[in-house]
Amino acid sequence: MMTDGVVLETKDLGYSFAPGRFAVRHLSLTLRRGEILGLLGRNGAGKTTTVRLLTTLLTPTEGTASVLGQDVRTGGRALRSRLGVVLQAESLDFVTVERNLTLYAFMWGVPREVAKARAEEMIALFELGAVRHRKPWALSGGERRRFQVARELMHEMEILFLDEPTVGLDAVARRRILRYLRDRARGGLSIVFTTHILHEADQLCDRIAVLHLGRLIALDTAEALKRRHGGAREVAIAFESVLAPALRVDLGRELSERGATLLEIPGEPPLPPNRLSFRAERAEELLPWLTQWTQSHGLSLERLSVEETTLEGAFLGMIGDTEENGEGTDSRESPSAERLPPGREGEVP
Amino acid sequence: MNLPPVLRLVVRNFSSNLDPITVLIRFGQPAITIVVLGTMFTTIVSSSVTGGSSYTAFLIPGMVAFQMITGGIVSGNLFWLDRRWAMTEQIFSGPFLRSEYLGGLVLTTLLFSLVGVGVMILVGVPFIGLPALSVASVGMVLATVALGSVFFAGLLIALGTRLRSANAYFSIQSFLQLFVIFLSTVYYPVTARTPRVLAAIFYGNPLTYAANTIRDAFANSFAGSDFEALGILAVLATAAFGAAIWGFRTLELGPIQ
Numbered sequence: 001m002m003t004d005g006v007v008l009e010t011k012d013l014g015y016s017f018a019p020g021r022f023a024v025r026h027l028s029l030t031l032r033r034g035e036i037l038g039l040l041g042r043n044g045a046g047k048t049t050t051v052r053l054l055t056t057l058l059t060p061t062e063g064t065a066s067v068l069g070q071d072v073r074t075g076g077r078a079l080r081s082r083l084g085v086v087l088q089a090e091s092l093d094f095v096t097v098e099r100n101l102t103l104y105a106f107m108w109g110v111p112r113e114v115a116k117a118r119a120e121e122m123i124a125l126f127e128l129g130a131v132r133h134r135k136p137w138a139l140s141g142g143e144r145r146r147f148q149v150a151r152e153l154m155h156e157m158e159i160l161f162l163d164e165p166t167v168g169l170d171a172v173a174r175r176r177i178l179r180y181l182r183d184r185a186r187g188g189l190s191i192v193f194t195t196h197i198l199h200e201a202d203q204l205c206d207r208i209a210v211l212h213l214g215r216l217i218a219l220d221t222a223e224a225l226k227r228r229h230g231g232a233r234e235v236a237i238a239f240e241s242v243l244a245p246a247l248r249v250d251l252g253r254e255l256s257e258r259g260a261t262l263l264e265i266p267g268e269p270p271l272p273p274n275r276l277s278f279r280a281e282r283a284e285e286l287l288p289w290l291t292q293w294t295q296s297h298g299l300s301l302e303r304l305s306v307e308e309t310t311l312e313g314a315f316l317g318m319i320g321d322t323e324e325n326g327e328g329t330d331s332r333e334s335p336s337a338e339r340l341p342p343g344r345e346g347e348v349p
Numbered sequence: 350m351n352l353p354p355v356l357r358l359v360v361r362n363f364s365s366n367l368d369p370i371t372v373l374i375r376f377g378q379p380a381i382t383i384v385v386l387g388t389m390f391t392t393i394v395s396s397s398v399t400g401g402s403s404y405t406a407f408l409i410p411g412m413v414a415f416q417m418i419t420g421g422i423v424s425g426n427l428f429w430l431d432r433r434w435a436m437t438e439q440i441f442s443g444p445f446l447r448s449e450y451l452g453g454l455v456l457t458t459l460l461f462s463l464v465g466v467g468v469m470i471l472v473g474v475p476f477i478g479l480p481a482l483s484v485a486s487v488g489m490v491l492a493t494v495a496l497g498s499v500f501f502a503g504l505l506i507a508l509g510t511r512l513r514s515a516n517a518y519f520s521i522q523s524f525l526q527l528f529v530i531f532l533s534t535v536y537y538p539v540t541a542r543t544p545r546v547l548a549a550i551f552y553g554n555p556l557t558y559a560a561n562t563i564r565d566a567f568a569n570s571f572a573g574s575d576f577e578a579l580g581i582l583a584v585l586a587t588a589a590f591g592a593a594i595w596g597f598r599t600l601e602l603g604p605i606q
Contacts, residue, residue, distance in 0.1 A: 055442050057602055081444035091435035093365035100365075107361050108443065109351040 005033040007068055007159055007190045008054065014062030015049055023049040024214045025062065031159070031192060036185050038205030038222075039194040040315060046214040047194040048088050051161050054192065055085050068158055081108075084157035086149050086165050088194075092136040097128055097147055100136065101154055108155035115154065122150035125180060127173065141168035149177060159190045166200060178204050202311040210318050218318050222311050229317040230309030233283040234263065237290070238303040242273040247297060251276065254293065258286055274302070283307075354445050358453030359460070366427045367461075375419050376465055379412040380472040386536075387476060399538060400564075402477075409473035410567045411535035413466050414560040417494050418526060420462030421501025424454045429509045429518050438602040447597050455502055455590070462498040466490065486566040489575065493566070496582040497559045501529075503589030510596030533557045555585050 008031035015024045024046040031037045039047045052058040054065060056072050056079060065072040070079045093100050101122060105115035123132050126146040131139055136147060149165050162181075166174045178200055185191055185206075195201050201208055202222045210218040210225070218225055243251070252262045260280035271277065280286055283306050294301055352360070387405030399407035431437045440450055470480065482490070505522060512518045530536075532547070533556035539548050551557045558578035565575050 052602075057438065057442055077444050077446055080442060083442070085439070085442040087435055087438055087442070089435035089438065091439035093361075093434075093436060094368065094430070095365050103361060103364055107357050107440075107445075109357070 006030050007033050008066070008192070010054070010063065010065040012063035013050075013053060013060055013065050015053055015058055016061040022214050024053065024211075027063070027211075027216050029209050029216060029219055031190050033190055034185050034188045035206045036181065036191040036193055036204055038201040038208040039192060039211060040196075040198065040201055040208055041194075041211035042319065043196075044213075045211040047211055048163055049214075050211065051085070051088075051163050051192065051194060055083055055161055056080055082158045084152045084155065084160040086152045086160075086162045088163035090136075090144055090148065092144070092148075094135060094137075096133050096135055097139070098123065098132040100147070101151055104151045105154040110155050118154055122153055126150040126177070142170060142173060145169055146173055146177070157189070159192065160184070161192045163194050164196065165193070166195060166197060174200060198311040198315055208311070210315065212319055222314075225318070226309040226311055226314045227282070227284070229314040231313055231317045232261075232279045232281050233309055234277060234279050234307040235260075235283050235286070235290075236277045236303070236305045237275065237301065239274045239276075239294070240300040240302045243276065243299070247299075248276065251293065255280070255286070258289070260286060354449045355452045355456060358440070358445065358450060359456045362427055362453060362457040363460075366430060367423070375423065375461075376468045379415050379419070379465070379469060383408055383412050383469065383472050383476070398540065405473070405476040407538070407564070408536070409469060409477060410563040411560045412469045412473075413490065413494065414497065414533075414556060414563045415530065415535055416462045416465035416469060417497030417559060418501050418529060418556065419465050420458040420494075420498040421503075421505055422522065422526065423461045424458035424498075424502035425505025425509055425522060427457065428454055428506050429515070432509060433515060437600070441602065447600075448594075451506070451593060451597055454506060455499060458498045458502040459495055462494050463491065466494055480567050481569070482566065483569050485571070486569050489566040489571065489579070490563050492579060493559050493562045493582060496579065496586045497555060499586040500555055500582065500589045503586065503591075503593040507589065507592035507596045510593070510600045529554055529556050534560045555582055558582055 009029075011028050013024060013027040014022055016022045027046075027050060029037070039050060041047050049058065053060050054067055054072060056075060059073055067075065067079055068082050072079065093103060095103060098119060101119040102112075102115045105118065106112070110118070123129055126149065128143065128147060128150060131143055131147075136144055139147060145165065145168050149162070152160070160181075166177060169177065174197075181191055181193070182204060193201070193205060205222060207220060208218075208222055208225060209216055218229070220228070255262060255278050258280070260278040260283075263277040263279060287304070287306070290304070291301070351357075383405065387403075387408045390404040390408070394404040396403060428437070431440070437450070441447060473480075504525075508521060509518060512521070532550050533554045534551060535556060539551050539557075543551070558581055562575045562578045565571055
C-alpha cells in the first residue's frame with residue numbers, strides 16, 4: 001500500500017546470482033511521487049541490478065520491494081505497464097527513428113494519432129529531426145541514446161527508470177534532457193536515475209542513493225551528502241586591515257583547537273599580512289565562530305570564501321571511508337560478506 | 350481498440366525485422382529453386398524415379414515443406430536479433446509476458462510459413478497447374494507446415510536462449526539448415542538404391558516426413574504413414590516448443606555479442 005506519496009519502497013532487498021554471491025543486498029529505500037532519486041556507484045556497484053529488480057526483470061532473492069503499491073514479485077504486467085525503462089544497453093529495432101517511435105507507441109497501445117503527435121514532440125525535443133529517417137545503427141552514440149530516451153517517453157508512465165541515460169551525450173543535449181526530466185518530475189513523474197556523472201546527479205536528483213559493492217552506503221540529498229562526506233575544504237580570509245603577528249598566532253592556535261590546519265607552507269612565500277587560509281572538515285561550521293572572533297578583535301572581513309564541495313568529492317569520501325573501514329570486501333565473491341555489520345547502510349533514514 | 354499483446358508483437362515483428370529484401374530472399378530462393386532446378390533436373394531425371402511425375406512436380410511439394418524451415422529461421426533470427434540488440438529485455442520490461450513474446454514469435458513463424466506455402470504453389474502453377482487439393486489435403490498441408498514450423502522455430506529459439514555469440518548461433522543455424530535440407534526428401538526421394546546409412550538419416554529427419562506427407566496431400570492420396578508422420582511432427586514440435594519455453598524461463602537478460 002502506498003503511503004504519503006511513496007511510490008516505491010524496498011526493505012532489505014537483495015539479489016543473489018549464486019549461493020553466497022550477491023549483486024545487491026540489504027537495500028532499503030523509498031521514492032516519492034515527483035521525486036528524482038539518483039543511484040550512484042562504481043561499475044558493478046549494483047545499480048543496474050537494482051533497476052532490474054524494481055522493474056521485475058529480475059526476481060529478488062531477499063527482502064521486499066513494492067512499486068506503485070504492488071509487490072515486484074507478483075506485479076508482473078500490471079505493474080510494468082505503469083513504468084518506463086530506459087535500459088543501459090542499447091535496445092534498437094531495425095526501422096527508422098521515426099518508425100521506431102510510433103512502433104514502440106503502438107506496442108504500448110498508444111492511439112495512432114496520439115503517437116504521431118508525440119513522436120513529433122519527441123523528435124523536436126531530443127533534436128532528432130535530422131536523423132528521423134535514418135535507422136538507429138546509422139546514428140552516433142549520442143543520437144542513439146537520445147533516441148532511446150525519446151522512445152521510452154512515447155507512452156504514459158508513473159515511474160521512469162533511466163539507467164545511465166546520458167552516456168555519450170554532449171553538454172547541450174544532456175542539459176536539455178535533464179531539464180525535461182526535471183519538468184516531468186514537477187508534473188508528478190517519479191524518476192530513478194543511475195549515472196556515473198556526479199555533476200548531473202547533483203543538478204538533477206532530489207535525493208541520492210550511493211551503492212557500493214551491492215550495498216547502500218548513503219541516502220540523502222546531494223547537499224547533505226556533500227556536507228557530511230565532502231572532506232576538508234579550504235577557507236580563505238581577507239581582513240580589511242593587516243593582521244598583527246600576535247593575533248595571527250592566536251587565531252592559528254584557536255583554529256587548530258577546532259580541528260583546522262593553517263595553510264602556511266614553509267619555504268613558500270608568505271601570504272599578504274591581511275590574508276589567511278586554512279583547511280577544515282565541516283569548514284562551514286567554523287564560519288560563525290570566525291565572524292565572532294573577527295568582531296571581538298575589532299577587525300572587519302573584506303572577503304571570506306569557502307571552497308565548494310563537489311558531489312564527486314563526497315562520493316570519493318564515502319567510497320574511501322567504506323573501503324578503509326574494511327567494508328570494501330566484495331560481498332559477491334567472499335563469504336566474509338556474512339560478517340559485515342548489519343545495518344551498515346550508512347545514513348539510511 | 351487495442352490489439353491483444355500477442356498480435357501487437359506480431360505486427361512489431363513484421364514491421365521491425367522483416368525488411369522487403371529479407372522477405373524477397375526468403376521466398377525468392379525456393380521460388381528460384383523451383384524454376385531453375387526444377388526445369389533443369391526435369392530434363393535429366395527420369396520420371397520413374399520421382400513416382401511418375403516430372404521433377405518439378407516432385408520438387409514443388411518439397412519446397413512447400415521447405416517453408417517450415419524458412420519460417421523457423423525467421424523466428425529464430427528475430428529472437429536472436431532481439432536478444433543481441435536488447436529488445437528482448439526492452440519488451441520484457443514493458444506490458445508483455447514472456448509467453449506472449451514467445452507466442453508472437455510462433456505466430457510470426459506460422460504466418461510466414463503459410464504465406465510461403467502460397468507463394469510456392471503460385472510459383473508452381475506454370476509448371477503443374479493449380480493443384481486440385483481436397484479440403485483434407487489442404488488441412489494436411491497446413492497442419493504439416495505449421496507443426497514443422499513450430500518444431501524448427503522452437504529448436505532455433507531454444508538454441509538462441511543458450512548461446513551468447515552471434516557467430517556460434519548463425520554457424521549452427523546454417524549447418525542445421527544445410528543438414529536438414531540435404532538429408533531429407535525435399536530434393537530427391539529415398540529409393541531402393543539409396544545407401545542404407547543415408548536412408549536411415551533421411552528418416553530421422555522431420556523434413557522428410559513433412560515432404561512425403563505434403564507430396565501425398567498434393568496427390569490427394571493419404572496413407573496411414575502420413576498420419577504417423579503428422580504424429581511424429583506433433584511430438585517433435587511439442588518437444589522443441591517445450592525446450593524454447595524452458596529456455597525462456599531461464600533466459601539470462603543482458604548484453605551478448
